[in-house]
Amino acid sequence: MFKKLCLIGVGFMGGSFALAFRESFPNCEILGIDVNPSATDKAIQLGVIDVGSAHLNSLLGFKPDLIMLATPVGTFENIARELSTLDIKNTLITDLGSVKGKLVYTLEEYLGENFVGGHPIAGTEKSGVENSSKDLFKGKRCILTPTQRTSPKALEKIKNMWISLGAVVEEMNPFLHDYVFGAVSHLPHAVAFALIDAIRHLSKDDVDLFKYPGGGFKDFTRIAGSDPIMWRDIFLENWENVLKAIEAFEASLKNLKELIKSRNSQELTNYLRSAKDCRERIN
Amino acid sequence: MFKKLCLIGVGFMGGSFALAFRESFPNCEILGIDVNPSATDKAIQLGVIDVGSAHLNSLLGFKPDLIMLATPVGTFENIARELSTLDIKNTLITDLGSVKGKLVYTLEEYLGENFVGGHPIAGTEKSGVENSSKDLFKGKRCILTPTQRTSPKALEKIKNMWISLGAVVEEMNPFLHDYVFGAVSHLPHAVAFALIDAIRHLSKDDVDLFKYPGGGFKDFTRIAGSDPIMWRDIFLENWENVLKAIEAFEASLKNLKELIKSRNSQELTNYLRSAKDCRERIN
Numbered sequence: 089m090f091k092k093l094c095l096i097g098v099g100f101m102g103g104s105f106a107l108a109f110r111e112s113f114p115n116c117e118i119l120g121i122d123v124n125p126s127a128t129d130k131a132i133q134l135g136v137i138d139v140g141s142a143h144l145n146s147l148l149g150f151k152p153d154l155i156m157l158a159t160p161v162g163t164f165e166n167i168a169r170e171l172s173t174l175d176i177k178n179t180l181i182t183d184l185g186s187v188k189g190k191l192v193y194t195l196e197e198y199l200g201e202n203f204v205g206g207h208p209i210a211g212t213e214k215s216g217v218e219n220s221s222k223d224l225f226k227g228k229r230c231i232l233t234p235t236q237r238t239s240p241k242a243l244e245k246i247k248n249m250w251i252s253l254g255a256v257v258e259e260m261n262p263f264l265h266d267y268v269f270g271a272v273s274h275l276p277h278a279v280a281f282a283l284i285d286a287i288r289h290l291s292k293d294d295v296d297l298f299k300y301p302g303g304g305f306k307d308f309t310r311i312a313g314s315d316p317i318m319w320r321d322i323f324l325e326n327w328e329n330v331l332k333a334i335e336a337f338e339a340s341l342k343n344l345k346e347l348i349k350s351r352n353s354q355e356l357t358n359y360l361r362s363a364k365d366c367r368e369r370i371n
Numbered sequence: 372m373f374k375k376l377c378l379i380g381v382g383f384m385g386g387s388f389a390l391a392f393r394e395s396f397p398n399c400e401i402l403g404i405d406v407n408p409s410a411t412d413k414a415i416q417l418g419v420i421d422v423g424s425a426h427l428n429s430l431l432g433f434k435p436d437l438i439m440l441a442t443p444v445g446t447f448e449n450i451a452r453e454l455s456t457l458d459i460k461n462t463l464i465t466d467l468g469s470v471k472g473k474l475v476y477t478l479e480e481y482l483g484e485n486f487v488g489g490h491p492i493a494g495t496e497k498s499g500v501e502n503s504s505k506d507l508f509k510g511k512r513c514i515l516t517p518t519q520r521t522s523p524k525a526l527e528k529i530k531n532m533w534i535s536l537g538a539v540v541e542e543m544n545p546f547l548h549d550y551v552f553g554a555v556s557h558l559p560h561a562v563a564f565a566l567i568d569a570i571r572h573l574s575k576d577d578v579d580l581f582k583y584p585g586g587g588f589k590d591f592t593r594i595a596g597s598d599p600i601m602w603r604d605i606f607l608e609n610w611e612n613v614l615k616a617i618e619a620f621e622a623s624l625k626n627l628k629e630l631i632k633s634r635n636s637q638e639l640t641n642y643l644r645s646a647k648d649c650r651e652r653i654n
Contacts, residue, residue, distance in 0.1 A: 209585030229585060271573045272583045276566060276591040282627050283562060284646040286620035290554045300555045301653040302492030302512060304594040308559040311587040312650040316643035323631045333573060334628050340568035344561055345617050348606045360599035363567040367595040370584040
């Protein structure tokens with residue numbers, strides 16, 4: 089179905105997509121574009137992409153039938169603006185970004201009906217193309233966020249592409265997407281980063297708390313090892329939902345703190361039990 | 372070395388200890404005491420313990436050479452008081468509790484020089500004797516918190532016992548222990564419980580956020596599935612350190628929130644990068 093993929097952003101997510109894509113479409117050719125030449129060089133060596141470039145206009149000669157945006161979301165608008173100046177009218181364009189909402193409408197302004205917003209719910213704290221995994225998306229959900237303007241044909245093709253990569257596709261309103269993932273993904277990442285920051289402050293000259301990673305700390309904070317640029321962009325792009333979620337969390341933590349402070353054993357038990365019950369629903 | 376173990380509290384931690392203990396001392400006999408007869412019944416069926424009882428004074432006839440406290444820490448003082456009325460003068464006593472500090476001194480008041488405070492840094496979110504794992508402590512640290520009063524001979528025996536179970540023993544001041552684990556273990560658990568509580572509040576009639584467990588949420592909140600009674604007791608016993616740690620975390624989160632709100636891209640990047648760097652030290 090697809091013969092030529094242009095991957096913009098050759099990191100862990102983009103690299104994993106390229107590997108998965110090549111497995112489903114073995115005869116495809118892949119052009120990787122990245123501002124960092126060492127990323128494209130590494131990706132060529134690893135067989136993740138076939139050719140590399142540092143310039144968006146290289147895709148003109150390449151003539152891709154699919155363009156995948158896999159850079160941090162903060163770069164999307166500028167990239168879309170530049171793409172809109174190139175003659176790529178009939179090329180399908182989609183993305184791997186963790187923020188949708190009004191960003192989808194902005195991208196549509198530049199890219200038109202052939203743009204389909206996407207967000208595979210997959211990833212690890214790893215970064216760098218050298219960590220790419222071809223099985224990253226298998227069995228995982230991929231949220232697509234079409235709008236009234238999206239071409240039904242483009243949506244259908246992107247949907248089938250993800251299904252052929254082993255993902256389970258779900259459609260969602262772009263704004264609902266940002267509310268949901270602001271809560272269940274962006275909030276936990278903010279909390280993990282802040283937790284590490286707190287442990288750093290709680291370390292004293294004679295006590296290096298990072299030497300005691302037991303008791304759940306290590307697993308709990310794994311996501312704080314995620315790429316800072318990617319997460320800076322997510323927090324800034326989805327700031328309204330992220331702040332709302334952080335505030336709800338602050339209220340919940342304050343409540344727990346008060347129950348501990350007041351030594352309210354029964355209410356404290358209820359609070360913890362209710363959290364445990366909710367947690368078990370997602371096992 | 373040990374022939375008769377009396378396990379007080381037949382749950383996941385105690386059951387795992389009994390299984391590991393039996394592997395190291397294959398000819399030992401194990402009496403399990405638990406207020407809940409279904410726990411001891413299950414433990415006998417599973418071969419975790421040999422005999423069961425609901426009453427502490429059963430250990431008089433049993434004559435253990437080691438007593439292991441494996442109940443929630445909130446019960447320790449009452450159990451120690453009751454044990455102090457029994458004739459168990461030469462019996463070694465230790466525990467698996469996650470709180471030490473002044474609790475160790477309180478227990479010493481009742482139990483004397485043969486009590487050695489212990490805290491294996493191992494555990495999962497699981498509870499119940501049926502989930503016990505004989506390998507839980509292998510390669511894990513076990514913190515012992517002797518005081519000036521602790522018998523050096525008792526300490527030596529408990530130390531060797533943990534080594535024979537495959538643990539790596541470290542000695543620590545009881546108060547330092549509570550500061551350290553208040554930060555690296557009790558704080559992350561408080562945060563995980565509060566995060567689930569927040570997600571529950573952020574769920575709306577038409578959006579069940581627990582249906583979207585991707586993006587790190589599932590791993591991040593696994594520890595919120597931990598036993599509520601065990602954690603209630605830990606939070607209440609170590610409340611001063613836990614509150615101090617929660618407050619440091621609140622300050623870190625507030626800082627992060629302000630960086631997002633003010634769209635301070637450079638400082639936000641520094642904050643996240645610094646957290647990532649710290650996190651990588653514990654990989």
